[in-house]
Amino acid sequence: MIRIAAAGDLHVGLDSVGCYSPLLAHLHERADVLLLAGDLTQHGSIDEFHVLAKELAGLHTPVAAVFGNHDYHQGHETRNREILESVGVRVLEGEYMVLRMGEERLGVAGIKGFCGGYAGACGAEFGEPEMKSFIRTTKEDAESLRIALDAISGCDVRVALTHYSPIKGTLVGEKLEIYPFLGSYLLAEAIDGAKADLALHGHSHKGTDQGVTPGGVPVRNVAMPVIRTGYQLFSFGSAPSPSVESMGESTG
Amino acid sequence: MEYGPTLHKSYLVARVREALAEDPRLNELDIQVTVAAGKVFLLGEVASQERRRQAAIVAAEVLPEGIGLVNNLHVARYTESSDVEELR
Numbered sequence: 001m002i003r004i005a006a007a008g009d010l011h012v013g014l015d016s017v018g019c020y021s022p023l024l025a026h027l028h029e030r031a032d033v034l035l036l037a038g039d040l041t042q043h044g045s046i047d048e049f050h051v052l053a054k055e056l057a058g059l060h061t062p063v064a065a066v067f068g069n070h071d072y073h074q075g076h077e078t079r080n081r082e083i084l085e086s087v088g089v090r091v092l093e094g095e096y097m098v099l100r101m102g103e104e105r106l107g108v109a110g111i112k113g114f115c116g117g118y119a120g121a122c123g124a125e126f127g128e129p130e131m132k133s134f135i136r137t138t139k140e141d142a143e144s145l146r147i148a149l150d151a152i153s154g155c156d157v158r159v160a161l162t163h164y165s166p167i168k169g170t171l172v173g174e175k176l177e178i179y180p181f182l183g184s185y186l187l188a189e190a191i192d193g194a195k196a197d198l199a200l201h202g203h204s205h206k207g208t209d210q211g212v213t214p215g216g217v218p219v220r221n222v223a224m225p226v227i228r229t230g231y232q233l234f235s236f237g238s239a240p241s242p243s244v245e246s247m248g249e250s251t252g
Numbered sequence: 253m254e255y256g257p258t259l260h261k262s263y264l265v266a267r268v269r270e271a272l273a274e275d276p277r278l279n280e281l282d283i284q285v286t287v288a289a290g291k292v293f294l295l296g297e298v299a300s301q302e303r304r305r306q307a308a309i310v311a312a313e314v315l316p317e318g319i320g321l322v323n324n325l326h327v328a329r330y331t332e333s334s335d336v337e338e339l340r
Contacts, residue, residue: 005333015302023332030333042299043279073279157340198339205282205297218339224330225282225297233336 002106002157005030005061005231008037008202009223011070012052020055023230028060030233032101036089037202037222038068038112038163041080049080057087064090064097066110068163068203090247092161094144096152097247104237106159107152109194111145113164113187113201114138117180142186149194151248157236160191160199160217169211170221171204188213198234261287264319268292268311275310283307283325291320297328 005027010020027034041048056063065084067077081091090097092110099106116123116138125135145160152158165171165183174182182204191199192215199217205225209232212218222232268285272278272294280303284295294311298304308323315321 003336011299013299013303015300019300023330026332030336042303043276070279220337225328227334229331229334232334235336235338236340 002101002104002236003031004033004035004106004159004198004234004236006035006037006161006200006220006222006234007224007227007229007231008163008200008221009039009068009205009225010036010052011039011042011224012048012055013042014047014051016048017051017054020052020230024056024059027231031061031231033099033106033108034059034061034063034231035108035110035159035161035200036063036065037161037200038066039070039202039223040065040068040084041071044071044073044076044080046074046076046079046083049076049083053083053087053089056084056089059088062090062097062099063088064092064108064110064161066092066161066163067112069112072112092148094141094148095248096148098152098155104156105154106157107155108159108161109145109148109152109196110161111141111148113141113145113162113166114184115164115181116184116186118168118183119185122180122185138184138186142184142190145187146190146193148248149190149196153194157198158194158196160187160194160196162187162199162201163203165201165204165207165219165221166191166199167211167213167219170201170209170219171207173206173208174204182207188215188217188219191215191217197236264292264316267314268294271310271314272307278303278306278310280307285311291322293322293324295324296326298325299328301327
Protein backbone atom coordinates (compact mmCIF):
# COMPACT_ATOMS: atom_id res chain seq x y z
CA MET A 1 0.00 0.00 0.00
CA ILE A 2 1.22 3.52 -0.78
CA ARG A 3 -0.05 6.00 1.77
CA ILE A 4 0.14 9.71 0.98
CA ALA A 5 -0.45 12.61 3.37
CA ALA A 6 -0.94 16.01 1.79
CA ALA A 7 -1.57 19.58 2.88
CA GLY A 8 -1.21 23.03 1.39
CA ASP A 9 -1.47 26.62 2.52
CA LEU A 10 0.15 26.25 5.92
CA HIS A 11 0.91 30.00 5.85
CA VAL A 12 3.48 29.63 8.59
CA GLY A 13 4.49 32.94 10.16
CA LEU A 14 6.70 34.02 13.03
CA ASP A 15 3.60 33.55 15.17
CA SER A 16 3.33 29.87 14.15
CA VAL A 17 6.07 28.36 16.32
CA GLY A 18 4.80 25.01 17.59
CA CYS A 19 1.54 25.25 15.66
CA TYR A 20 2.07 22.69 12.87
CA SER A 21 4.36 20.08 14.41
CA PRO A 22 1.71 18.80 16.90
CA LEU A 23 -0.53 18.00 13.93
CA LEU A 24 2.25 15.76 12.58
CA ALA A 25 2.75 13.74 15.77
CA HIS A 26 1.30 10.51 14.34
CA LEU A 27 2.20 11.12 10.69
CA HIS A 28 4.77 8.29 10.53
CA GLU A 29 2.11 5.78 11.60
CA ARG A 30 -0.37 6.92 8.99
CA ALA A 31 1.58 7.89 5.86
CA ASP A 32 4.68 6.97 3.81
CA VAL A 33 5.20 10.49 2.49
CA LEU A 34 4.03 14.04 3.22
CA LEU A 35 3.40 16.28 0.22
CA LEU A 36 3.06 20.04 0.76
CA ALA A 37 1.21 22.02 -1.90
CA GLY A 38 2.70 25.49 -1.47
CA ASP A 39 2.05 28.69 0.51
CA LEU A 40 4.18 27.10 3.14
CA THR A 41 4.74 30.55 4.67
CA GLN A 42 2.79 33.79 4.93
CA HIS A 43 5.34 36.30 3.61
CA GLY A 44 8.06 34.09 2.08
CA SER A 45 10.65 35.42 4.52
CA ILE A 46 13.82 33.59 5.52
CA ASP A 47 12.85 33.79 9.18
CA GLU A 48 9.49 32.16 8.45
CA PHE A 49 11.19 29.34 6.56
CA HIS A 50 13.38 28.74 9.61
CA VAL A 51 10.18 28.43 11.68
CA LEU A 52 8.73 26.01 9.11
CA ALA A 53 11.94 23.97 9.02
CA LYS A 54 11.76 23.50 12.80
CA GLU A 55 8.14 22.38 12.50
CA LEU A 56 9.15 19.75 9.91
CA ALA A 57 12.52 18.71 11.39
CA GLY A 58 12.86 15.21 12.81
CA LEU A 59 9.93 13.66 11.00
CA HIS A 60 10.39 9.98 10.23
CA THR A 61 8.47 10.45 6.99
CA PRO A 62 9.88 11.79 3.69
CA VAL A 63 8.56 15.25 2.83
CA ALA A 64 8.32 16.89 -0.59
CA ALA A 65 7.00 20.39 -1.24
CA VAL A 66 6.30 22.94 -3.92
CA PHE A 67 6.35 26.66 -3.23
CA GLY A 68 3.28 28.88 -3.50
CA ASN A 69 2.85 32.53 -4.42
CA HIS A 70 3.29 33.62 -0.78
CA ASP A 71 6.63 31.78 -0.69
CA TYR A 72 7.84 33.92 -3.61
CA HIS A 73 6.78 37.26 -2.17
CA GLN A 74 10.15 38.36 -0.80
CA GLY A 75 12.30 36.82 -3.53
CA HIS A 76 14.27 34.46 -1.27
CA GLU A 77 13.37 31.21 -3.05
CA THR A 78 16.96 29.98 -3.34
CA ARG A 79 17.77 30.53 0.34
CA ASN A 80 14.38 29.22 1.45
CA ARG A 81 14.87 26.06 -0.57
CA GLU A 82 18.22 25.51 1.14
CA ILE A 83 16.59 25.95 4.56
CA LEU A 84 14.01 23.27 3.80
CA GLU A 85 16.59 20.94 2.28
CA SER A 86 18.71 21.29 5.45
CA VAL A 87 15.97 19.39 7.30
CA GLY A 88 15.48 16.85 4.52
CA VAL A 89 12.50 18.38 2.72
CA ARG A 90 12.65 17.92 -1.08
CA VAL A 91 11.56 21.06 -2.92
CA LEU A 92 10.15 20.32 -6.35
CA GLU A 93 10.28 23.16 -8.88
CA GLY A 94 9.69 21.36 -12.15
CA GLU A 95 11.40 18.35 -10.60
CA TYR A 96 10.38 14.87 -9.52
CA MET A 97 11.03 12.46 -6.69
CA VAL A 98 10.72 8.67 -6.67
CA LEU A 99 10.14 6.72 -3.47
CA ARG A 100 10.37 2.94 -3.33
CA MET A 101 7.88 1.26 -1.03
CA GLY A 102 8.50 -2.47 -1.07
CA GLU A 103 7.83 -3.61 -4.62
CA GLU A 104 6.07 -0.40 -5.57
CA ARG A 105 7.39 2.99 -6.63
CA LEU A 106 5.70 6.32 -5.99
CA GLY A 107 6.64 9.16 -8.35
CA VAL A 108 5.88 12.76 -7.48
CA ALA A 109 6.23 15.51 -10.09
CA GLY A 110 5.97 18.99 -8.62
CA ILE A 111 5.86 22.62 -9.60
CA LYS A 112 4.16 25.72 -8.25
CA GLY A 113 2.36 26.31 -11.53
CA PHE A 114 0.71 29.60 -12.34
CA CYS A 115 -2.58 31.16 -13.35
CA GLY A 116 -4.28 32.23 -16.59
CA GLY A 117 -7.71 30.63 -16.40
CA TYR A 118 -9.56 27.67 -17.77
CA ALA A 119 -10.49 26.44 -21.23
CA GLY A 120 -12.97 28.77 -22.87
CA ALA A 121 -12.22 31.68 -20.52
CA CYS A 122 -8.48 32.09 -20.27
CA GLY A 123 -5.73 34.51 -21.23
CA ALA A 124 -3.72 34.18 -24.43
CA GLU A 125 -0.11 34.97 -25.26
CA PHE A 126 -1.15 38.04 -27.19
CA GLY A 127 -0.90 41.84 -27.01
CA GLU A 128 1.22 43.71 -24.52
CA PRO A 129 4.57 42.24 -23.45
CA GLU A 130 3.26 41.97 -19.87
CA MET A 131 0.29 39.84 -20.97
CA LYS A 132 2.45 37.65 -23.16
CA SER A 133 4.93 37.16 -20.34
CA PHE A 134 2.10 36.27 -17.93
CA ILE A 135 0.68 33.51 -20.12
CA ARG A 136 4.10 32.33 -21.26
CA THR A 137 4.98 31.69 -17.61
CA THR A 138 1.95 29.41 -17.30
CA LYS A 139 2.84 27.57 -20.50
CA GLU A 140 6.43 27.05 -19.36
CA ASP A 141 5.33 25.74 -15.97
CA ALA A 142 2.86 23.34 -17.59
CA GLU A 143 5.59 22.11 -19.91
CA SER A 144 7.95 21.58 -16.94
CA LEU A 145 5.23 19.59 -15.22
CA ARG A 146 4.67 17.51 -18.36
CA ILE A 147 8.40 16.67 -18.58
CA ALA A 148 8.64 15.81 -14.87
CA LEU A 149 5.55 13.59 -15.14
CA ASP A 150 7.06 11.91 -18.18
CA ALA A 151 10.18 11.12 -16.11
CA ILE A 152 8.09 9.21 -13.54
CA SER A 153 5.99 7.38 -16.13
CA GLY A 154 7.43 4.01 -15.00
CA CYS A 155 6.25 4.42 -11.41
CA ASP A 156 3.33 2.42 -10.05
CA VAL A 157 1.66 5.54 -8.66
CA ARG A 158 2.27 8.98 -10.23
CA VAL A 159 1.24 12.15 -8.43
CA ALA A 160 1.23 15.72 -9.76
CA LEU A 161 1.83 18.26 -6.97
CA THR A 162 1.12 21.94 -7.70
CA HIS A 163 0.08 25.03 -5.81
CA TYR A 164 -2.25 26.46 -8.46
CA SER A 165 -5.30 24.45 -9.47
CA PRO A 166 -5.41 22.47 -12.73
CA ILE A 167 -9.22 22.53 -12.83
CA LYS A 168 -12.23 24.69 -11.97
CA GLY A 169 -13.98 21.86 -10.15
CA THR A 170 -12.03 22.33 -6.91
CA LEU A 171 -12.57 26.10 -6.96
CA VAL A 172 -16.31 25.94 -6.35
CA GLY A 173 -16.97 28.38 -3.51
CA GLU A 174 -14.55 31.01 -4.80
CA LYS A 175 -15.77 34.13 -6.63
CA LEU A 176 -16.00 33.38 -10.36
CA GLU A 177 -14.16 36.63 -11.13
CA ILE A 178 -10.94 35.35 -9.56
CA TYR A 179 -10.85 31.93 -11.24
CA PRO A 180 -8.23 33.10 -13.78
CA PHE A 181 -5.92 33.89 -10.85
CA LEU A 182 -6.36 30.50 -9.21
CA GLY A 183 -4.90 28.22 -11.85
CA SER A 184 -4.74 27.08 -15.43
CA TYR A 185 -6.19 24.31 -17.58
CA LEU A 186 -2.69 23.89 -19.05
CA LEU A 187 -1.67 22.10 -15.84
CA ALA A 188 -4.59 19.68 -16.28
CA GLU A 189 -3.62 19.06 -19.89
CA ALA A 190 -0.14 17.98 -18.74
CA ILE A 191 -1.64 15.80 -15.99
CA ASP A 192 -4.06 14.15 -18.40
CA GLY A 193 -1.33 13.67 -21.01
CA ALA A 194 0.68 11.69 -18.47
CA LYS A 195 -2.39 9.81 -17.19
CA ALA A 196 -1.32 10.63 -13.63
CA ASP A 197 -3.04 8.80 -10.77
CA LEU A 198 -3.67 11.86 -8.59
CA ALA A 199 -3.30 15.65 -8.77
CA LEU A 200 -2.90 17.61 -5.54
CA HIS A 201 -3.04 21.39 -5.23
CA GLY A 202 -3.71 24.20 -2.77
CA HIS A 203 -4.14 27.99 -3.21
CA SER A 204 -7.95 28.00 -3.15
CA HIS A 205 -8.95 28.57 0.48
CA LYS A 206 -12.65 28.85 -0.24
CA GLY A 207 -12.79 26.08 -2.83
CA THR A 208 -13.90 22.51 -2.50
CA ASP A 209 -11.87 19.38 -1.85
CA GLN A 210 -12.68 17.04 -4.75
CA GLY A 211 -12.68 17.33 -8.52
CA VAL A 212 -11.59 15.51 -11.65
CA THR A 213 -9.68 16.50 -14.80
CA PRO A 214 -11.32 16.22 -18.23
CA GLY A 215 -9.26 13.02 -18.66
CA GLY A 216 -10.56 11.49 -15.42
CA VAL A 217 -7.62 12.09 -13.05
CA PRO A 218 -8.79 12.71 -9.46
CA VAL A 219 -7.90 16.22 -8.26
CA ARG A 220 -7.80 17.11 -4.58
CA ASN A 221 -7.58 20.61 -3.14
CA VAL A 222 -5.59 20.06 0.06
CA ALA A 223 -5.45 23.69 1.22
CA MET A 224 -5.72 23.50 5.00
CA PRO A 225 -8.64 25.95 5.15
CA VAL A 226 -10.49 23.43 2.94
CA ILE A 227 -9.47 20.11 4.49
CA ARG A 228 -9.66 21.48 8.09
CA THR A 229 -6.92 19.05 9.19
CA GLY A 230 -3.11 18.99 9.38
CA TYR A 231 -3.07 16.72 6.35
CA GLN A 232 -5.37 14.70 4.11
CA LEU A 233 -4.70 10.97 3.67
CA PHE A 234 -4.85 8.98 0.44
CA SER A 235 -3.96 5.34 -0.24
CA PHE A 236 -3.20 3.23 -3.31
CA GLY A 237 -3.04 -0.59 -3.39
CA SER A 238 -0.94 -2.56 -0.80
CA ALA A 239 2.87 -2.63 0.52
CA PRO A 240 5.44 -1.22 3.39
CA SER A 241 8.01 1.64 4.33
CA PRO A 242 9.73 3.96 1.79
CA SER A 243 13.32 4.86 0.81
CA VAL A 244 14.25 7.75 -1.51
CA GLU A 245 15.49 6.19 -4.72
CA SER A 246 16.14 9.09 -7.06
CA MET A 247 15.48 12.73 -7.79
CA GLY A 248 15.73 14.73 -10.94
CA GLU A 249 14.92 17.97 -12.66
CA SER A 250 12.89 18.53 -15.76
CA THR A 251 14.28 21.03 -18.24
CA GLY A 252 11.04 22.48 -19.59
CA MET B 253 -24.01 55.27 0.43
CA GLU B 254 -21.16 57.70 -0.27
CA TYR B 255 -18.02 57.79 1.88
CA GLY B 256 -16.70 61.18 0.82
CA PRO B 257 -16.45 63.03 -2.48
CA THR B 258 -14.52 60.27 -4.28
CA LEU B 259 -14.82 57.18 -2.10
CA HIS B 260 -17.85 55.14 -3.06
CA LYS B 261 -18.66 51.99 -1.08
CA SER B 262 -17.16 49.65 -3.69
CA TYR B 263 -13.89 51.61 -3.75
CA LEU B 264 -13.77 51.49 0.03
CA VAL B 265 -14.00 47.68 -0.09
CA ALA B 266 -11.27 47.59 -2.73
CA ARG B 267 -9.02 49.90 -0.72
CA VAL B 268 -9.33 47.80 2.44
CA ARG B 269 -8.77 44.51 0.57
CA GLU B 270 -5.74 45.98 -1.15
CA ALA B 271 -4.27 47.04 2.21
CA LEU B 272 -4.89 43.61 3.76
CA ALA B 273 -3.20 41.88 0.82
CA GLU B 274 -0.27 44.23 0.29
CA ASP B 275 0.63 45.50 3.75
CA PRO B 276 3.84 43.65 4.71
CA ARG B 277 2.58 43.24 8.28
CA LEU B 278 -0.23 41.01 7.00
CA ASN B 279 -0.33 39.82 3.32
CA GLU B 280 -3.78 38.25 3.79
CA LEU B 281 -5.54 37.69 0.44
CA ASP B 282 -8.63 35.85 1.63
CA ILE B 283 -10.30 38.18 4.10
CA GLN B 284 -13.81 39.13 3.00
CA VAL B 285 -14.57 42.84 3.31
CA THR B 286 -18.17 44.04 3.37
CA VAL B 287 -19.69 47.47 3.97
CA ALA B 288 -23.04 47.61 5.74
CA ALA B 289 -24.83 50.12 7.95
CA GLY B 290 -22.00 52.58 7.47
CA LYS B 291 -19.40 50.20 8.86
CA VAL B 292 -16.68 48.01 7.36
CA PHE B 293 -16.86 44.34 8.35
CA LEU B 294 -13.88 41.96 8.19
CA LEU B 295 -15.16 38.41 7.69
CA GLY B 296 -13.55 35.00 7.40
CA GLU B 297 -10.63 33.16 8.91
CA VAL B 298 -6.99 33.84 9.76
CA ALA B 299 -4.32 31.60 11.22
CA SER B 300 -3.71 33.30 14.56
CA GLN B 301 -4.95 35.86 17.10
CA GLU B 302 -1.99 38.05 16.16
CA ARG B 303 -3.09 38.11 12.47
CA ARG B 304 -6.66 38.84 13.53
CA ARG B 305 -5.44 41.81 15.57
CA GLN B 306 -3.09 43.00 12.82
CA ALA B 307 -5.87 42.85 10.20
CA ALA B 308 -7.96 45.31 12.19
CA ILE B 309 -5.00 47.66 12.56
CA VAL B 310 -4.18 47.58 8.84
CA ALA B 311 -7.82 48.05 7.80
CA ALA B 312 -8.40 50.91 10.24
CA GLU B 313 -5.44 52.81 8.83
CA VAL B 314 -7.08 53.18 5.42
CA LEU B 315 -10.62 53.95 6.59
CA PRO B 316 -11.94 57.49 6.26
CA GLU B 317 -12.64 59.26 9.52
CA GLY B 318 -15.98 58.32 11.01
CA ILE B 319 -16.27 54.90 9.39
CA GLY B 320 -16.49 52.13 11.97
CA LEU B 321 -14.74 48.78 11.76
CA VAL B 322 -16.19 45.44 12.89
CA ASN B 323 -13.67 42.62 13.19
CA ASN B 324 -15.58 39.35 12.79
CA LEU B 325 -12.51 37.34 11.78
CA HIS B 326 -12.06 34.07 13.59
CA VAL B 327 -8.94 32.01 14.16
CA ALA B 328 -8.62 28.70 12.31
CA ARG B 329 -8.61 25.46 14.28
CA TYR B 330 -7.38 22.21 12.71
CA THR B 331 -7.63 18.59 13.78
CA GLU B 332 -4.71 16.22 13.14
CA SER B 333 -5.70 14.25 10.05
CA SER B 334 -8.53 13.02 7.90
CA ASP B 335 -9.85 9.56 7.24
CA VAL B 336 -8.01 7.76 4.45
CA GLU B 337 -9.42 8.13 0.95
CA GLU B 338 -8.72 4.91 -0.97
CA LEU B 339 -8.05 5.84 -4.58
CA ARG B 340 -7.18 2.47 -6.07
